[in-house]
Amino acid sequence: MASQIQTINPATEKVIATYTRMTAAEAERAVEACQAAFEKWRLVSLEDRAAMIKAIGQTLRDNREEFAALMTREVGKLIGDSRDEIDLCAAICDFTAEHGPEELAPEEREIPGGTGVITYAPIGVIYGIQPWNFPCYQAVRYSVANLMAGNGVLLKHASNCTGSGLFLRDLFERAGLPKDLFTVLVIDHDLSDEIIAHKLVRGVTLTGSGDAGRAVAQKAAWHLKKTLLELGSNDAYLVLDDADLDLAVECCAQGRLYNNGQTCVNAKRFVVTEKNYDAFVERFTEKMRACKMGDPASEDTELGPMSRTELRDELAQQVKESVEKGARALCGGEVPDRTGAFYPATVLVDVKPGQPAYDDELFGPVASVIKAKDDEDAMRIANDSRFGLGGGIFSKDVARARELASTYFDTGMVSINSYNVAIPNMPFGGVKDSGYGREHGGFGMKEFVNAKSLYIG
Incomplete structure (x- = not known):
């Protein structure tokens, strides 16, 4: 049979x-x-x-x-x-x-x-x-x-x-x-x-x-x-020195939590320059912490379950290993005691190479926030990945951001001052x-x- x-x-x-x-x-x-x-x-x-x-x-x-x-x-x-x-x-x-x-x-x-x-x-x-x-x-x-x-x-x-x-x-x-x-x-x-x-x-x-x-x-x-x-992919979203922080925080939260964090082009690594790091982390963490998790069929739910419990458990293990290697969870980071494949919106800081949160794809609602010295360092960190599907840049200087995206960002797609999943008239795909x-x-x-x-x- x-x-x-x-x-x-x-x-x-x-x-x-x-x-x-x-x-x-x-x-x-x-x-x-x-x-x-x-x-x-x-x-x-x-x-x-x-x-x-x-x-x-x-x-x-x-x-x-x-x-x-x-x-x-x-x-x-x-x-x-x-x-x-x-x-x-x-x-x-x-x-x-x-x-x-x-x-x-x-x-x-x-x-x-x-x-x-x-x-x-x-x-x-x-x-x-x-x-x-x-x-x-x-x-x-x-x-x-x-x-x-x-x-x-x-x-x-x-x-x-x-x-x-x-x-x-x-x-x-x-x-x-x-x-x-x-x-x-x-x-x-x-x-x-x-x-x-x-x-x-x-x-x-x-x-x-x-x-x-x-x-x-x-x-x-x-x-x-x-x-x-x-x-x-583990798409990097860059928050540069001249970024609009209100816009960056809003788009980065949306980009990380869209589709319950299970999208190949989700924003996953958030590379923030020293100038904006503390303010971004505080406001971004507050927004992630406030995310309402619940029944995906309910109109007011903001975060549903992951697709399967075994995938949720794999994500939890990646977070655990990252924390054991020096990362810190500012919110979330624990499997909730409830029925379903739920995992809370999570923000990790002190993310470094050698941690799953830096090196690998976290396919769920977990954000890796990484501090960069300046804009140049932020681009270096973004490209320090074996992946290259999507990414993003937040900067008020759109012409400069366009130049960075087209010339230096080693990825197939780049969103500037926005978060996008797929648009029918634009090519979709990656490198590496x-x-x-x-x-x-x-x-x-x-x-x-x-x-x-x-x-x-």
């Missing part, structure tokens, strides 16, 4: 639903069905693909409340954040539908003695391995771009949001997408490796940890398949151990296409 998956509400620790994993034979048939659907979809015009993507966006809006409630039950997201996630995904569909035909249109170039044409041809079935922290967005982000490009899409979602993956499949088909073109594989990691190796799978995209990225990239590379990896490849902004539509050269004499 095939193994079972149970989804559990992290706020109540009660079982939501039980699902049966696919057998190898069932997964094989699913891949073949996706390939068959792709063979027809690849012949659909760019304009008709765009119309379908537009319809998916509207169907997301039409089912916003039901889908948001499901995500909150499965992974503990604040209900407001769940609604915002649906809105973002619908906006991604709108952007893709509007700009996809232009991005993927053939291009003509002059060549000696004739005309050169570049076409962007779909390559086949693309396999996505996605995490639980954004059950709708993580799947929509890569699938909509690849459907626009003419590819077929497979999704292996995190087991604790299996219901969300299946809901999204049904929603796509309700919008009119051909059956099997977007296929959810309810499988384990061993069978996932077989899917990566499958002859019909032409590319693999993963969002997850560095270890998962290395394993998937190695497996795909052995089979000569392209990968796109969006991995973790945060992965490679870009999504959004038109870039994602061309990650898995064949840029084909035609030489016409």
